[in-house]
Amino acid sequence: SGYHRVLEENRKLYNEVQDLKGSIRVYCRVRPFFPGQRNQFSAVENIEDETITVSIPSRNGKGQRSFNFNKVFGSSATQAEVFLDMQPLIRSVLDGYNVCIFAYGQTGSGKTYTMTGPKEITEKSQGVNYRALSDLFMIADQRKDTFHYDVYVQMIEIYNEQVRDLLVTDGTNRRYPFIKIRSSSHKGLSVPDASLVSVSSTFDVIDLMNLGHRNRAVGATALNDRSSRSHSCLTVHVQGRDLTSGATTRGCMHLVDLAGSERVDKSEATGDRLKEAQHINKSLSALGDVIASLAHKNSHVPYRNSKLTQLLQDSLGGQAKTLMFVHISPESDAIGETISTLKFAERVATVELGAARVNK
Ligand code: ADP
Numbered sequence: 001s002g003y004h005r006v007l008e009e010n011r012k013l014y015n016e017v018q019d020l021k022g023s024i025r026v027y028c029r030v031r032p033f034f035p036g037q038r039n040q041f042s043a044v045e046n047i048e049d050e051t052i053t054v055s056i057p058s059r060n061g062k063g064q065r066s067f068n069f070n071k072v073f074g075s076s077a078t079q080a081e082v083f084l085d086m087q088p089l090i091r092s093v094l095d096g097y098n099v100c101i102f103a104y105g106q107t108g109s110g111k112t113y114t115m116t117g118p119k120e121i122t123e124k125s126q127g128v129n130y131r132a133l134s135d136l137f138m139i140a141d142q143r144k145d146t147f148h149y150d151v152y153v154q155m156i157e158i159y160n161e162q163v164r165d166l167l168v169t170d171g172t173n174r175r176y177p178f179i180k181i182r183s184s185s186h187k188g189l190s191v192p193d194a195s196l197v198s199v200s201s202t203f204d205v206i207d208l209m210n211l212g213h214r215n216r217a218v219g220a221t222a223l224n225d226r227s228s229r230s231h232s233c234l235t236v237h238v239q240g241r242d243l244t245s246g247a248t249t250r251g252c253m254h255l256v257d258l259a260g261s262e263r264v265d266k267s268e269a270t271g272d273r274l275k276e277a278q279h280i281n282k283s284l285s286a287l288g289d290v291i292a293s294l295a296h297k298n299s300h301v302p303y304r305n306s307k308l309t310q311l312l313q314d315s316l317g318g319q320a321k322t323l324m325f326v327h328i329s330p331e332s333d334a335i336g337e338t339i340s341t342l343k344f345a346e347r348v349a350t351v352e353l354g355a356a357r358v359n360k
């Protein structure tokens with residue numbers, strides 16, 4: 001009957017949320033070849049639901065290596081398919097959980113495509129950021145008779161351990177009359193000086209993200225594709241109030257597009273380039289260290305070792321739900337970076353599986 005169906009659905013939902021709590025899930029996505037690249041050799045041998053097999057060139061012919069994750073998306077996966085699995089996470093932000101989704105991989109592997117979309121974004125090619133926010137507003141609307149939600153966003157960039165607010169408007173705020181720029185002296189905010197903007201629809205968010213992307217590009221012209229060498233983070237704060245009991249919830253979601261993970265040859269890089277590389281290496285390994293010590297349930301978690309981990313502190317560990325989305329390029333030329341990306345991801349995934357088994 002209808003009643004039992006609702007019960008069953010609630011039970012399923014509850015299990016989904018329990019499954020995700022306090023764990024780190026790892027997804028992998030392979031970028032398609034570019035149109036002019038059809039004759040290139042592919043490093044990817046095989047993809048199954050949770051396994052990716054890559055070929056490794058070796059002296060005596062060709063070797064293979066398989067890696068297991070919670071999910072592997074091949075190059076034909078659509079933006080909608082990729083997002084489908086994240087929907088329970090988005091729902092849980094409205095229930096007061098902290099969520100962190102981040103994209104990891106070498107420059108050009110598709111991180112920005114997954115999180116934001118291609119250069120010209122259509123409804124079909126919208127990335128996780130847009131879909132997450134429109135889901136959030138859709139669910140809030142479905143619950144409007146019982147809950148009231150306030151949603152605020154921040155958008156920042158971390159470059160060379162410096163945090164930069166991407167929602168500054170140099171006095172042209174009037175173009176966004178629906179937006180209240182608030183001083184974010186709110187309790188519990190990770191970047192106290194960055195603009196915190198109240199939003200009430202997906203349209204507000206699209207406008208703001210466009211502003212953020214324009215501001216990010218301004219930095220890029222000065223320093224030649226700076227975007228691949230900085231982390232960008234869209235943070236969504238959700239405050240909920242139960243209209244009957246008055247009880248409140250507070251959830252937060254970080255959507256992070258990390259700097260390219262490729263190793264810069266130390267013997268070649270000098271000056272600014274070397275400094276950037278060192279900052280990126282430092283913050284990505286700080287992230288790895290935090291994840292590892294969470295998985296081992298260490299009493300001390302080294303959040304303070306980088307700006308990135310400080311920012312994500314509330315959304316990593318404890319009751320938070322974390323999804324790491326690793327990206328790889330398909331070309332056989334990229335196999336060196338691909339293997340090191342997959343190994344990093346495997347380290348994260350293996351400790352997660354170990355921790356999950358202990359919980360059961
Ligand atoms: P990254 O952010 O890792 O540096 P990008 O997201 O900029 O990489 O991707 C590099 C290029 O490949 C872009 O032109 C992007 O639009 C394209 N691309 C990446 N992933 C996909 C995909 N799954 N489908 C189609 N094009 C993609």
